[in-house]
Amino acid sequence: MAAYIVKRVLQIVLTLFVFLTIVFFLVNAQPGDISRLYALDPNLPPETRAQMQELFGVNEPLWKQYLVHLKNTVTGDLGVSFSLYPRTVADVIKERLPRTLVLFLTATVVSFYLGFGLGKIIAWRRGGWVEYTSTLGGVTLYTVFTPWFGLMMIWLFAFKAGWFPIGKFLDPVVWQDAPSDANSIFNLMLATAVILSVIVFGVFLVTSKRRLGMARVLQVGSIAVSVLIVVGVWLSSGVGYLAWDIVKHMVLPIATLTLISFAGTMLLTRNSMLEVIREDYVLAARAKGLPEKAVRDRHVARNALLPVVTSFVFSLAFAIDGGVIIESIFSWPGMGQTLVAATVSEDLPLAVGTFVFVGLFVLLAHLAADILYAYLDPRVRY
Amino acid sequence: MVVESAPVSDARSLWRVRLGLAARSLKQNWSLFLGTRIGILGLVIICFYMLLALAHPILMNTVWDERIYDPVIGFAFDETEQPAPPSLSHPLGTDPLGRDILSQLMFSARSEFLLGLLAAVVTVCIGTMVGATAAYFGGLVDMLLMRLADIMIMMPGISILIVLSALMEVGHLELALLIGILSGFGGTGVVLKSQALSVVVKPYIEAARTSGGGTLHIILVHVVPNLLPLSFLYMMFTVTSAIFSEAVLSFLGLLDVRMSWGLMIHTTESAGYLLQVGEYWWLIFPASLSITLLCSSFYLLGRSLDEVVNPRLRRT
Numbered sequence: 049m050a051a052y053i054v055k056r057v058l059q060i061v062l063t064l065f066v067f068l069t070i071v072f073f074l075v076n077a078q079p080g081d082i083s084r085l086y087a088l089d090p091n092l093p094p095e096t097r098a099q100m101q102e103l104f105g106v107n108e109p110l111w112k113q114y115l116v117h118l119k120n121t122v123t124g125d126l127g128v129s130f131s132l133y134p135r136t137v138a139d140v141i142k143e144r145l146p147r148t149l150v151l152f153l154t155a156t157v158v159s160f161y162l163g164f165g166l167g168k169i170i171a172w173r174r175g176g177w178v179e180y181t182s183t184l185g186g187v188t189l190y191t192v193f194t195p196w197f198g199l200m201m202i203w204l205f206a207f208k209a210g211w212f213p214i215g216k217f218l219d220p221v222v223w224q225d226a227p228s229d230a231n232s233i234f235n236l237m238l239a240t241a242v243i244l245s246v247i248v249f250g251v252f253l254v255t256s257k258r259r260l261g262m263a264r265v266l267q268v269g270s271i272a273v274s275v276l277i278v279v280g281v282w283l284s285s286g287v288g289y290l291a292w293d294i295v296k297h298m299v300l301p302i303a304t305l306t307l308i309s310f311a312g313t314m315l316l317t318r319n320s321m322l323e324v325i326r327e328d329y330v331l332a333a334r335a336k337g338l339p340e341k342a343v344r345d346r347h348v349a350r351n352a353l354l355p356v357v358t359s360f361v362f363s364l365a366f367a368i369d370g371g372v373i374i375e376s377i378f379s380w381p382g383m384g385q386t387l388v389a390a391t392v393s394e395d396l397p398l399a400v401g402t403f404v405f406v407g408l409f410v411l412l413a414h415l416a417a418d419i420l421y422a423y424l425d426p427r428v429r430y
Numbered sequence: 431m432v433v434e435s436a437p438v439s440d441a442r443s444l445w446r447v448r449l450g451l452a453a454r455s456l457k458q459n460w461s462l463f464l465g466t467r468i469g470i471l472g473l474v475i476i477c478f479y480m481l482l483a484l485a486h487p488i489l490m491n492t493v494w495d496e497r498i499y500d501p502v503i504g505f506a507f508d509e510t511e512q513p514a515p516p517s518l519s520h521p522l523g524t525d526p527l528g529r530d531i532l533s534q535l536m537f538s539a540r541s542e543f544l545l546g547l548l549a550a551v552v553t554v555c556i557g558t559m560v561g562a563t564a565a566y567f568g569g570l571v572d573m574l575l576m577r578l579a580d581i582m583i584m585m586p587g588i589s590i591l592i593v594l595s596a597l598m599e600v601g602h603l604e605l606a607l608l609i610g611i612l613s614g615f616g617g618t619g620v621v622l623k624s625q626a627l628s629v630v631v632k633p634y635i636e637a638a639r640t641s642g643g644g645t646l647h648i649i650l651v652h653v654v655p656n657l658l659p660l661s662f663l664y665m666m667f668t669v670t671s672a673i674f675s676e677a678v679l680s681f682l683g684l685l686d687v688r689m690s691w692g693l694m695i696h697t698t699e700s701a702g703y704l705l706q707v708g709e710y711w712w713l714i715f716p717a718s719l720s721i722t723l724l725c726s727s728f729y730l731l732g733r734s735l736d737e738v739v740n741p742r743l744r745r746t
Contacts, residue, residue: 063581070581074597183468187733191670191725195681196695196718214705315733369588373678381546388590388682391596403593410584 049422056418060411065118067407072117076110126401131393136380137401140386143231144239145405147217148382152371152409155302157245159310159367160360166310167317167356168349172340174322183318186311194308194370198377201304211302214380222293233290240278247274301378308374309367314360320352327351354425361417365410372406383409453720462738466584469734475727479539479720486536500567501537502687506530513703516712523712525694525702535716537692542724545676546669552610553618553668554661560615561622562653565630566645575619582616588678589670595684602676609672616665622657629656659739666732670725677721691717 126137255263372384390398505528512528564572570673680692694717
């Protein structure tokens with residue numbers, strides 16, 4: 049297992065290197081150089097232009113620029129943003145990366161769980177109206193024009209019903225005389241979420257060997273208790289209302305991202321289940337007289353999970369893209385919204401820096417999914 | 431093995447046999463396809479949009495006045511207020527700039543089809559060649575192509591296209607090529623390679639090699655045709671992603687196109703009608719629904735083709 053992880057990490061590092069190279073040459077394939085953006089100004093004297101070119105290092109030979117690019121990216125020096133001057137790109141990213149992480153991780157985990165659970169059920173009831181409606185609904189959600197779908201969610205639940213705020217990260221009125229700033233509160237929330245998910249994962253790990261009914265009771269019970277504890281701690285901390293404000297802003301984007309990405313998992317689980325159902329050991333399990341639920345969850349679903357996880361790895365990039373779109377629709381100040389805003393305002397350093405981080409993020413997500421896969425399927429530990 | 435030149439009549443009958451076989455398998459597959467139902471729904475929607483696309487130039491040349499109905503530079507002089515609600519002369523109303531929505535919708539349908547088709551063809555050309563070469567040569571070539579595919583799969587497509595649109599002018603043609611390259615070297619290439627692996631071990635490949643067939647000949651004549659059914663399936667998924675990406679990018683105002691469904695919503699947004707869904711529904715619903723419907727119909731078609739191609743998914 050350890051050797052496998054080391055091998056994957058090395059591969060990821062290599063891929064990252066190739067990725068950075070591609071980014072560098074994409075930017076450099078443009079006519080002129082980055083300094084021309086300002087240096088083409090006819091009012092600019094030639095010596096200032098030369099000075100600018102020297103400042104940006106674009107008068108150096110290409111290979112030297114490439115090495116500098118690599119070094120700067122690795123050390124986190126991504127330049128200064130044009131549109132948010134004088135903030136550095138790294139600073140902007142440091143603020144916005146956690147926001148995207150929360151949005152993306154929550155939506156991914158929930159949509160995987162939801163998709164797998166629903167896919168299991170529709171494969172078991174093949175041919176009925178349940179299958180047709182859920183297939184149609186799933187495909188529609190999977191291919192829906194995401195901006196429009198996000199808009200409909202805003203219009204329906206925020207604009208008409210008024211249950212949630214319309215986009216943005218927080219409500220300035222609530223935060224007017226807040227004891228601490230949004231970023232630190234948000235990081236605390238992030239830490240809480242991480243602790244909570246570790247607990248949930250541990251509970252599932254411990255109870256997975258028990259009988260089905262017993263496992264369900266244990267899982268629901270311990271998760272409910274830990275959620276209650278977390279809520280209690282936040283309520284007594286005095287900044288609970290601030291966290292609640294952020295949570296209120298989070299619900300709608302997360303729900304939208306979950307809805308558009310669970311369908312892929314659901315449809316794939318269905319197909320994968322249909323292939324597994326034909327295996328002999330399923331027949332054997334039935335012949336033993338096991339209850340239907342046990343056959344479905346323990347014998348079919350467990351084996352149908354593998355291809356689903358594989359394709360889940362491939363769909364991570366899809367989820368990131370979905371996140372980019374959702375963020376810009378909901379004005380959620382994360383990486384995706386930054387990427388789009390920087391692109392629209394031609395803030396090249398910020399756009400490229402964000403893009404590098406989005407790529408890095410996908411790579412790390414891949415690594416995590418690979419390790420998970422190695423854990424699930426002992427055969428891949430080569 | 432001695433190769434004798436076959437008499438002409440034999441060659442002709444061979445073709446007849448092949449055609450007969452093809453017709454029979456087509457018939458069989460068609461009945462399988464009919465059994466999936468969702469595929470038919472997809473096909474009907476696609477045909478509907480194809481008719482819309484075909485009808486646009488005809489209408490422009492006969493019934494519709496170019497000054498009023500041009501999708502880009504027309505202006506509805508017959509309406510007092512823009513955007514005008516649906517009426518007899520403008521069945522879907524007009525946009526904030528006084529252009530007929532139905533005309534825009536129909537005009538864009540054509541470019542969506544062209545974009546999807548081009549992206550799909552590029553994907554399949556690259557994908558089959560990548561798959562066939564990787565499977566046929568194996569070893570280093572295989573490894574290089576598959577590592578490249580790993581990178582391509584990991585690339586978040588929309589984000590790349592967003593960054594690229596900042597760096598250069600991206601129109602329909604460039605978009606189709608980019609999507610084709612991303613998916614051809616990426617996911618489609620991997621899937622086609624796994625299919626090609628089962629083809630290159632077949633005895634007829636060995637036979638072709640012993641009878642002196644060149645590498646290129648074997649790949650093009652013996653391997654690639656056997657990949658075509660599967661690649662046809664992946665064409666459908668490429669069309670979905672091409673139309674979707676185009677819509678998203680032009681919605682964000684990053685594409686260099688004259689008119690498209692995404693751009694129609696972009697116009698609505700920049701004119702400030704985006705959240706007035708109830709009062710100005712014709713500014714948002716026709717274009718958004720068209721994107722969703724066309725994307726999902728190609729996806730449905732792909733899925734039902736999947737059930738036709740993959741016997742393990744069939745009903746017993």
